[in-house]
Amino acid sequence: MSTRPGTAFDAFLETTAPRAAERRDWTPDDGALPALYLSHGAPPLFDEAEWMDRLFAWAQGLPKPKGILIVSAHWESAPLMISSPNAGTPLVYDFGGFPERYFKMTYETPDASMMARRVAAAMPDTEPVHQSPSRGLDHGAWVPLKVMYPHGDVPVLQLSIPTHDPDRLMDIGRRLRPLREEGYLVVGSGFMTHGLPFVDFHHPDRIPGWSADFDVWASEALARGDIDELARYRSQAPGMPYAHPTVDHYIPLFVTYGAASEQEQAAETVIDGYWFGLSKRSFQLA
Numbered sequence: 001m002s003t004r005p006g007t008a009f010d011a012f013l014e015t016t017a018p019r020a021a022e023r024r025d026w027t028p029d030d031g032a033l034p035a036l037y038l039s040h041g042a043p044p045l046f047d048e049a050e051w052m053d054r055l056f057a058w059a060q061g062l063p064k065p066k067g068i069l070i071v072s073a074h075w076e077s078a079p080l081m082i083s084s085p086n087a088g089t090p091l092v093y094d095f096g097g098f099p100e101r102y103f104k105m106t107y108e109t110p111d112a113s114m115m116a117r118r119v120a121a122a123m124p125d126t127e128p129v130h131q132s133p134s135r136g137l138d139h140g141a142w143v144p145l146k147v148m149y150p151h152g153d154v155p156v157l158q159l160s161i162p163t164h165d166p167d168r169l170m171d172i173g174r175r176l177r178p179l180r181e182e183g184y185l186v187v188g189s190g191f192m193t194h195g196l197p198f199v200d201f202h203h204p205d206r207i208p209g210w211s212a213d214f215d216v217w218a219s220e221a222l223a224r225g226d227i228d229e230l231a232r233y234r235s236q237a238p239g240m241p242y243a244h245p246t247v248d249h250y251i252p253l254f255v256t257y258g259a260a261s262e263q264e265q266a267a268e269t270v271i272d273g274y275w276f277g278l279s280k281r282s283f284q285l286a
Contacts, residue, residue, distance in 0.1 A: 005099035009046035016056055017150040026063035026183040033065055033180045034284040035173070035259040037252060037267075039191040040072070040144045041275060042095060043102035051280065052147045054271050058284075059148035066183035067115040067155040069176065071255045072140030073190040073248040078162035080127055080172070083135040085116040085157060092138040107142045112155035115184060119157065122175045132160075140189040159255075164247055166231040166254045173258020186259040188252030192218060192279035193243040204276045210239035215279035222267040222283060227257055260285035 026033065038055075045051050074094050075083075083089065088108040095102070120129040137145075141158055163169065176186050193211040200206055217237050221229040229236060233250065237243065244250050257263055267283040274280060 005044075005101045006046045008049040008052065012049065012052045012056070012147070013150065016053065019060065020056075020150055023060065023064040026065055028183075030063045030183075031181070032261065032286075033062060033183065033185050034286055035180060035256045036185065036187045036282070036284050037256040038144050038187060038189045038282045039271065039278075039280040040140045040189045041191065041280070043098050043105075043139060043143060045143065045275065046102075048275065051271070051275070055144060055147045055282075056150075058270050058282075062185070063183075064149075065154055065185040067112055067157065068145065068149075068185045068187060069115065069119060069157050069159055069179065070141045070145075070187040070189050071159045071161060071252045072138055073161070073194075073252055074138040074140040075135070075158055075160045076162075076248055077132075077160035079130055080123065080162045081130045081132045081135070081160040082116055082119060083137065083158040084131075084133050085112040085155075087111040089156075090136040091142050092136045094138045105142070105146070107137065107146050107152050109137075109152050109154065109156045112157045115155055115157050118179060118182070118184070119159065119176070122179065123172075124175070127172065127175070144189065161248065161251065164251055166251065169251060169254035170227075170258035170263070173255040173260075176255070176259045177261070180259060186256070188254075188256035190249035190252040192250070192281040193239070194249035194278060195242045195245060196278075197245060198242050199276050199278065201276060207274050207277045208242070210242035211274065211277050211279055212239075214239035214243035215281055218279075219269065219272075219281060222269065222281075225262075225264045225266045227263055230254075230257075256285060262286075
C-alpha cells in the first residue's frame with residue numbers, strides 16, 4: 001500500500017477510469033439489472049489498486065444504469081428517508097482521522113428527481129418515504145461509486161435504513177425490485193465484517209479468527225441462498241459480536257436480497273479477501 005494518500009486512485013483515474021466511456025446505456029432489452037451488496041470501505045481503500053480494479057471491472061460488466069439507489073450503513077434513520085435528489089448533491093465526510101485529501105473529494109452527480117419520485121411511488125402507505133433535502137451522499141455511497149462510475153454521470157440517491165429487522169428490510173427490497181427492471185441499480189452498501197474496535201491496525205495482513213469465521217459462515221450461506229440462516233446471524237454466526245459490534249454494515253444485504261428476483265438464490269461473489277483483517281466480500285443477485 002502506498003504511503004501517499006490516494007496515489008493508487010490517481011493512477012486509476014489516469015489509466016483505468018477512461019474506459020468507463022466504453023459503457024453502453026441500459027435498454028429494456030437488457031432486462032433487470034442485478035441487485036448488489038458492496039463492502040464499501042473507508043477512503044483509504046483509494047490506496048488499494050486491486051480493490052479498485054475489481055470494483056471497476058464489476059461495473060464495466062454491466063450496462064450503464066439509469067440511476068443508482070444505494071442503501072448505506074452510514075444512514076440509519078426512521079421513518080424511511082431519501083437523500084437530496086438535486087444535481088451536484090454535496091458529499092458527507094462522515095469519518096475522521098484520515099488525510100485531508102479525502103475531505104476535499106467531490107462527486108457531482110446528475111439530478112435524481114425522477115428516481116426519487118419512482119422510489120416514493122414504490123413504497124406502500126405503511127412505509128412512506130420522506131425526503132431529507134439537506135442530506136448528501138455519505139462515504140458508503142461515494143467511495144465505491146467514484147470507482148465504479150468515476151465520471152459521476154449517473155444519478156444517485158440514498159435510502160435510509162429505518163430498522164434492523166431483516167423481514168422489514170427484505171420487504172423494502174421487494175418493493176424496490178421493479179426498479180431493477182426499469183434500469184435502476186439497487187445497492188446495499190456495508191462491509192461483510194466490521195469489527196473496527198478489534199482490528200490490529202499495526203498488522204494489516206493479520207486476519208482475526210472472528211472475521212475469518214464469520215466470512216466463511218456468510219459465504220456458505222450465500223452460496224446456498226439461505227436467507228433464513230443469514231437472518232439468524234446474531235445467534236448462528238461465529239465471530240459475533242466481534243465481527244459486527246453494531247449491525248449497520250451487515251443488514252444492507254437484506255435489502256439486496258429483497259430486491260432479488262428470487263430470494264433463495266445463490267449469490268455470486270464478485271469481490272472477496274480482506275482489508276486490515278475485515279472481509280471485503282461483495283456479491284450480486286439476479
